Amino acid sequence: MEPLDVLTDAEAADLVKRFTEAWQRMDPDAFTPLFVPEVRLVHPMERDTRGVDEARAFMTRTMALIPDLRYDVQGWASGSGQLLIWGRLHGSLAGGPIEWPLVDRITPKDGLIAERVAHFDPLAVIRTVLRRPRAWLPYVLRGRRA
Template identity: 40%
Template sequence: MADWPSVHQQVVDRFAKGWDRPDPHAWDELLAEDAELVQPLLCSGRGRAVWQEEARRLLRLAPDLRGDVLGWAGHDDVVFIDVRLSATVGGKPLTFRSFDKLLIGPDGCVLRREAFFDPSPVALALLLRPKAWLRAARLLLRR
């Protein structure tokens, strides 16, 4: 039987570490090889490679992207994480919050990640910042 509180803390720590210094492989030890990913504005799919490619594209748009865990809750094999994401896009700051629901195994690997956030403020910021248009088009049109 899993020690779920310890597993939850381990998952949150790994999640936060990835957002502290993001790169396409920052979450490799957290994500199961065949993890299912559901995420607004990014390609959803299955597998660690899907996340790596989406992270690569996202970091091309916002190279200084960082995330701060604001809170979390866990119950058995589910962890909810409230994260504030911040970056410079088109020469101006952009900040938004995401709520991630993670289905985890007893070993702490994420089997499914579902991100919940309102993409409207992000899309509006991209639309109103001409300096970001080319990078945003590369991110959004490859879906």
């Protein structure tokens, strides 16, 4: 196992800033410069992605389902070779609001993201989808393209 990169406070703050800016742009291509080529993304509701192309495809599918999705970063901490970023995701799905709290655990490598593990309760999303029949088809189709 490779040793973990230990970020200085300034390096961690810079990565959080770039991550937040990518979410503000809501463009899958805004995220790819943040990732090492072999990046791994882990999510509770979709298979893990490996590599920049799969990560970009995941972001594209997510943004297509919730085009106005935003991540309000509420705080962050770093230590032991890890960076934690927490906040809430929110947007509109099938004509109504959707939001859920989230904690991302990021493993950095050379100032970039080598791994991002998203921690959230998937039931918050599933309950909203189930209450909105107009969301069912886009949600199911999103999963089939995974």
